[in-house]
Amino acid sequence: MLRCRGWSPLAAAAAAAASSSSSPSSRERRADLLDLPPDEADVVIIGGGIMGWSIAYWLKKNDTEQDMTVLVVEKDPSDYLLVAGDPPIDIQFNPSGYLFLASEEGAAVLEHNVRIQREEGAKVSLLSPEQLKKKYPWMRTDDVALASCGMENEGWFDPWTLLLAFQKKAKSLGVIEYCGEVTSFGMTSREVTTFEGQRAHLSHIRKVHIKIPNSPNTFSVAPGMVVNAAGAWSGSVAEMASIETGEPGTKSVYKLPVEPRKRYVYVFHCPAGPGLACPVVIDTTGAYFRREGLGGNYIAGCSPTEEEEPDIQDLEVDHGFFQENVWPKLAQRVPNFESLKVKSSWAGYYDYNTFDQNGVIGQHPFVRNLYFATGFSGHGLQHSPTVGLAMSELILDGKYKTIDLNVLSFDRILNGKKALERNII
Numbered sequence: 001m002l003r004c005r006g007w008s009p010l011a012a013a014a015a016a017a018a019s020s021s022s023s024p025s026s027r028e029r030r031a032d033l034l035d036l037p038p039d040e041a042d043v044v045i046i047g048g049g050i051m052g053w054s055i056a057y058w059l060k061k062n063d064t065e066q067d068m069t070v071l072v073v074e075k076d077p078s079d080y081l082l083v084a085g086d087p088p089i090d091i092q093f094n095p096s097g098y099l100f101l102a103s104e105e106g107a108a109v110l111e112h113n114v115r116i117q118r119e120e121g122a123k124v125s126l127l128s129p130e131q132l133k134k135k136y137p138w139m140r141t142d143d144v145a146l147a148s149c150g151m152e153n154e155g156w157f158d159p160w161t162l163l164l165a166f167q168k169k170a171k172s173l174g175v176i177e178y179c180g181e182v183t184s185f186g187m188t189s190r191e192v193t194t195f196e197g198q199r200a201h202l203s204h205i206r207k208v209h210i211k212i213p214n215s216p217n218t219f220s221v222a223p224g225m226v227v228n229a230a231g232a233w234s235g236s237v238a239e240m241a242s243i244e245t246g247e248p249g250t251k252s253v254y255k256l257p258v259e260p261r262k263r264y265v266y267v268f269h270c271p272a273g274p275g276l277a278c279p280v281v282i283d284t285t286g287a288y289f290r291r292e293g294l295g296g297n298y299i300a301g302c303s304p305t306e307e308e309e310p311d312i313q314d315l316e317v318d319h320g321f322f323q324e325n326v327w328p329k330l331a332q333r334v335p336n337f338e339s340l341k342v343k344s345s346w347a348g349y350y351d352y353n354t355f356d357q358n359g360v361i362g363q364h365p366f367v368r369n370l371y372f373a374t375g376f377s378g379h380g381l382q383h384s385p386t387v388g389l390a391m392s393e394l395i396l397d398g399k400y401k402t403i404d405l406n407v408l409s410f411d412r413i414l415n416g417k418k419a420l421e422r423n424i425i
């Protein structure tokens with residue numbers, strides 16, 4: 001592993017000037033040189049979302065020699081709202097079970113999932129339709145064959161607060177952040193023969209080129225390792241490493257099958273709704289809802305079908321989608337939801353793995369110093385603490401120690417072996 005020399009403003013200045021994509025004026029150059037990152041880093045993490053910051057935190061926490069340079073590069077400056085001197089972080093955890101409802105068709109999968117969860121020590125109960133009706137009398141249960149409900153350590157929390165907590169702690173441990181967009185890589189490559197006798201190219205990222213904000217110039221960092229934690233945009237970052245495009249599951253091509261998919265969340269008011277007793281309900285139809293606060297408000301959503309996938313150019317909310325695709329499902333499950341008022345809504349991008357809707361985690365088989373933590377398809381928040389820890393072990397120790405995530409490696413895409421996530425919502 002590259003153990004880089006310390007942050008040198010002079011070297012950085014020289015490198016910045018040398019790597020400028022055009023000839024800036026001296027005024028521009030002076031502005032560029034402010035707050036530049038180091039010219040070398042052991043690990044460059046592309047993406048300052050929850051995954052990037054969790055990986056950065058765990059790397060520094062587990063770096064026993066405490067001399068590793070970790071750089072997080074984030075292109076969106078609006079992601080940085082941290083106020084120094086904040087009180088201890090409260091992620092506003094709201095304990096509540098996740099209630100999954102299964103139709104006759106889905107009951108076997110639900111049972112299978114619960115078996116695995118119990119084997120791993122989770123306390124999850126299975127409910128018959130009768131038990132369900134008794135516990136939640138406000139719910140229609142005649143089309144439900146089986147339900148599962150978490151009994152402890154489940155709930156929801158404020159994701160932004162958790163992200164800030166990881167960021168704050170990681171920075172306090174010495175992680176460097178830089179606000180700029182990674183636009184390309186400098187690579188070297190050599191041809192090798194695989195065990196199967198095929199020719200392949202092993203590559204290495206030698207330079208990470210970062211566009212300096214409000215400037216025509218770029219700055220280059222020499223990385224030991226690069227982590228692609230660019231969420232919905234991680235497919236574009238993978239392409240920068242000349243990871244070819246093509247269909248997943250074929251041996252010769254190995255595109256990262258992750259793309260942005262727009263998803264809506266609707267907040268509605270329903271005074272006659274289930275109230276405090278409302279868990280997170282995942283309906284047989286894939287629609288979900290839960291209580292939001294204590295004033296008769298709820299949030300809900302539903303993933304569109306492949307044919308209904310909305311355009312991803314902007315984050316406009318489609319209100320017709322609620323009327324036609326979400327509300328009928330809610331009202332079918334909870335008759336009192338027939339009368340409700342939508343108060344607000346928002347949209348975001350899933351980092352959607354089109355291959356098997358699961359995370360892609362770990363080292364790339366051919367670009368040897370490129371690691372991935374992406375493709376979580378709507379589950380990245382809950383996975384971020386564990387993935388960060390596991391990635392830190394993989395980078396620092398060369399293997400997973402706490403939890404084996406090899407099943408989610410990039411290799412499965414080459415080999416066409418799906419680790420299918422069936423409960424995407």
Ligand SMILES: Cc1cc2nc3c(=O)[nH]c(=O)nc-3n(C[C@H](O)[C@H](O)[C@H](O)COP(=O)(O)OP(=O)(O)OC[C@H]3O[C@@H](n4cnc5c(N)ncnc54)[C@H](O)[C@@H]3O)c2cc1C
Pocket residue numbers: 046047048049050051052073074075076079180181182183229230231232233234237263264265347348349350351373374376377378379380381382383
């Ligand atoms: C509507 C909705 C509901 C969700 N609900 C849940 C839920 O209930 N539970 C759950 O676990 N998850 C949920 N998720 C998913 C979760 O929000 C994501 O999986 C998670 O936020 C992904 O984090 P990330 O750090 O991997 O990616 P992001 O948060 O997308 O961060 C990636 C960052 O990389 C930056 N970046 C990209 N390209 C570059 C570049 N070239 N140079 C520099 N920076 C770059 C981007 O600006 C971005 O900030 C939901 C998502 C949505 C949209």
